[in-house]
Amino acid sequence: MHHPPAYRTWMRFFTPSPLHHRLGLACLGVGLQHGALPTVGPRTLDHHVAVIVDSGSGWFQGADGRRTPVTGPTLIWLTPGTPHHYGADPGTGWDESFVDFTGPATTAYTELGYIEPGRPLVPLSDTAAPRAAVGRIVRAARRGNPLLEVETGAAVHELLVSLRRARAGTGPDGDPVLHALARDAFQPLTVAEHAARHAMTPAELRTAVRRGAGCSPKDYLLGIRLGRAKELLAATDLPIAAVGRRVGYDDPAYFSRLFARRVGTAPVRFREQQRRSVPGGWSDRAPDPDHPPTIAT
Template identity: 80%
Template sequence: MFHTWMRYFTPDPLHHRLGLVCLGVGLQHGTLPPVGPRTLDHHVAVVISAGQGWCTTPDGHRHPVTAPALLWLTPGVAHHYGADPVTGWDESFVDFTGPATETYTELGYIEPDRPLVPLTDPGPPRAAVGRIARAARRGNPLLEVETSAAVHELLVVLRRARADTDARGEPVLQALARDAFLPLSVAEHAARHGMTPAELRTAVRRGAGCSPKDYLLGIRLGRAKELLAGTELPVAAVARRVGYDDPAYFSRLFARRVGTAPVRFRDRQAHSVPGGWSTRIPDPDDPPLVSG
């Protein structure tokens, strides 16, 4: 016994120029029949939010699937999967295509080589699919544009929900962000999390679409910008706070990556951040006001 709802669309060439277009969306649950073996010419994100089942990877191996999980179906790659015939599962899916899929793949948001991805929380991805389903109502004049924007959002939500963890089960990116300002090498960061440097590089590439070095550097420079814009700390003190004992090296690195020296960056921000910098997230119902 199973229940299913789905809709499919055919966006015109103009909408494809938005980068991503939604080709279909569906919500299903129960003892669904197996899918495949088959091959498609577009991408599909299948979110399993409850239950269990199986999937067969391109190498022919059959793997158990336990919710929450994501199944990536990529163009030209055969796939075969199904819910447990006794317990079933809850599934939501989005079919999509467009030129932006290549960029999202390069950034690590779409992983052709990782068809089965564990998730930490199925709620946000399922909610994102639900927004696409609501936009897919019949007669919606903004259907193609609204669903296109929602597919972009879905890819961000899916990357955020990945369950890349270290040897202790702690989310890798969260742990790295916490330790980003410690004077540690990538190998030392890996050792702290019970991983080899290669394992750490793979986890960070999957979760952030970049190397551990670039991920840590982005966090450090982001914090340095906040300190330069919102405090009067000397550049040397800012450097130490973000993990650099050599202020000259920090200044060269900052200038190379940001495009301007720390002192010049501070001077420009002083004229564009009225009242200084705050780390408090504004209340949407009571936003801060800037007086002239």
């Protein structure tokens, strides 16, 4: 009597060139698997792997030697040099996709908190977006695709972003503290004053922002302020001092120095390079980023 296989598996592996590695992230492989899969490890790898358990259950054992239950949807992070051992429940199995990747950008993604070596198991709220990124890698993996390495590398960037957004506990609008900081970013408030608005100490606010955005509150606010300042410089005739005030800096000299140091060019020079005013158009006023204009075709 013929018995169907206990599991199904499909995988492809790639060998990007040194030039492709210089793009930041290089995809080394992708796989889709379902069922009572064979146990993996114990082993140690020299690259990263994101294992997305969409549904089903099993177990994971990391460097500490403890065996932890795994129930989908969950992300399993396998990081270089870290021993690991895992498997699907032989009775229920699980639905899994995996992406192997490497490259110099993994260091920055780790510092920003997108990759968490100390947290190998990350519960996910939803796997639709990560699975879509994996799907792009799968489609690019056809043999003979001349864009293979660049397409798959770009999709790894997208995968890391979608996994970060899909972390359980992150709402559809993101972290409420970050959302409130962005709302109040143009007010001339210190970090301590922002923290007080949330009934937090400055240290608690720093921890929350670093966890949510991978940077300090000061840098988070600065990114939002400078982005808006660039829009005002490019799309309006507001004086430099007025632009500075609009984004929270009452001292025009300080604003200009800060802008030049972070952007690499003075506000007046940036305006000369990026001028976008169109006589008779609506570009005399920078559009609200949350309500962009609709351009009829």
